[in-house]
Amino acid sequence: MKIGVCVKQVPAKDAPLAIAESGGWIRESDISFETNEPDAYALEEALRLKEKHGGEVVAVSMGPERAKQTIKEALAKGADRGIHVADGEFFKLDPLASARSLAAAMEKENFDLILTGLQSDDQGFGQTGVLLAELLGRPHATIIMAIEVLDGRMKLKRELEAGWFEWVEVPLPAVLTIQSGINKPRYATLKGIMAAKKKEIATVERASLGVPDAPTEKIERIYVPQKTKKTEFITGSPKEAAAKLLEKLRHEARAL
C-alpha cells in the first residue's frame, strides 16, 4: 500500500504569538515551530498500515524552508521519503489554493491512500483532506477513529457528534482525515533519526506546479479576540488567590 501523509508545520503550542504589522498574519521570526499535532496521528496511522500491509509512506509538507524539519521528523519516525512543496509565503494561500498545490504535487505519485490530520492548529480551516479528495477525484471519509483494510476497500469508524459513531465502507484509492486520539503516536528513536539522514526529500517549488492560486477568500486581519464576558481576575499569592476564589464562589456566585 502506497500511502501519502500530509504533515504541516505550525507554531509551537506554547509559542507567544504576536500579530505582524501588516495585521494579516503572526510575526514568524521569533517563534518556534512544531509538527501539527493532528497530523502526528495521521502519520502514526500511515506507519501502522505500512507495518501491517507493507508498502511505502511518503510524508508531504508545504511551507517555507523550515517545513523540511517536519518532514525530517516524519522520516525519523519511519516514513520512507518526503516531498517538500516549497513556498515562503504559503500562509497567504486560501484552503482551495493550498489543496490544489498539494494535489498537483501528489497526483503523479498515485497513492493508494492519502491521510491528513483533521485540521491544523494554526489556521484550522479543516478542509485540506476533503479538498484533496475532490481535486484528485477520490472518495473520502473524515474524522476517522479506526481503519480496517479489506480487499480493495476499507471499513472505517467515523466519529459523529455527542458520542455517536458510524461504520462506513470506502473503496481504495481514497483520502481520509484522521481524528486525534485514534492511536498513540510513537517517538523517533535514535536509530530512526540516524536512518532518516539517508532518506530522500524531494523539493518542488510550489510556483512551478502552475496551479491557479487566485484566492477565493482572504484573511483581512487577525487580532486578539474581544472578551464577551467580564472576567474578574483574582490576584495574590497562590494561597491568597485560592482563598479569595473560594470566597467569591461561595458568597458572590453562590456556586458552592
Place this chain on the structure above:
Amino acid sequence: MKILLITEQHEAQWNRVSFETLAAAQQIAEQTKGSISGVVIGKGVAALADELAGYQLEEVLLVEHDLLEKYTPDGFSAALRQVIEGAKPDLVLLPHTYQVRDFAPKLAASMQKGLIGDCIGYRHENGKLIFVRQMFQGRTAADVVFTGDAPWIVTFQASAFRADLVARNASGKAAVKPVAVELKPEQIRTKPLERFREAKQAVDLTQAPILVSVGRGIKAPENIAMAEKLAKLLGGEICASRPICDEGWLPMDRQIGSSGQTVAPKLYLALGISGAIQHVVGMKASRTIAAINKDQNAPIFEVADYGIVGDLFEIVPALIEALEQSK
C-alpha cells in the same frame, strides 16, 4: 442578498444547530434587505419542510431522493450543487456540524468556490460581509472575506447564534417547493453502515452540579489525582478537554466539548484549559465559570467569570488545603 440556508436532519429529526444558522440567516437578510430560501434535504422529510416553512423565510426547497436517505458526501454534494446552481444564491449558509465538515469543502470546490468554515460571527460593514472565525486554537480571531464571485459558502459554529431568537413567519407559511435532483447510484462511492454508541457512558456529566475540568496544563497523568481530589472536596466530578482523553489520561466519557458531552453545571472550574472553541461550545452555558491558567491571554478567560493567572500546581494544592481546613 439572496441567502440559501441548508438545514441538517437525521432520520427526520432536526439537528438543532440548523435553527441557530437560520437565526444568522434572518439577521443577515434583514441587514442586506435580502431573502432566505431554506433547504431540507433527505428522504421522507416533507414534514420537516412544512415545519421550516413556519419560520420567517421566503420559501422552502424540499430536496428528496432515494439516494439521499442516508448521508453520503458524494450524494449530498452532487444534490446540493444542483440546488445551488438552480437557486443562484449570493450566500450559502450551513451549520458547522461534523456532517457539514465532511462535505462542504467538496461541494464548494466542485464549483471552484471557496468556503469560510467554522465562523463564530460576522459583521456587515459598508455593504460587505466580514466573517469572524478563530485561529491558533482560539488564541486569535480572524476577519475573513470572500474575494471571488458568489456564491459564497459559509458555515457557522454551534452556539454562535441563538436558536431561540429565530423569527416565526408572520403571515402564515412560506411555500414549500420540491426540487428534483439527478443522482445515479454509481456516483455514490462510500457506503454508510450502522451508527452506534460506544458502551453505555459510565458517568452522566450533564447531571453533575460541579465539574472540575483539566486540560493540557495538567502536563502528566500522575497530576490528574490532584484535580480529582479537588473535585471530590467540592462535591463534583472530574472531566477534561479532548487532548487529555486522547492521551488516555481520563476515559473518553469524561470529555467535554463538541465531540464529547455538553454541560451546564452550577460551577465549571477549568484547570490548565486554553479554551479552544471545540471545548468552549461544550461548557460555555455553565452558570459560573472559573479558570486557572498560566497564560493571561488564554481564550478560556473570554468565557470565565473568575480567573487566576498562575501556576495550577501551586493554586490547586492551595485550594485543596483551604477546603480541607474548612471541613
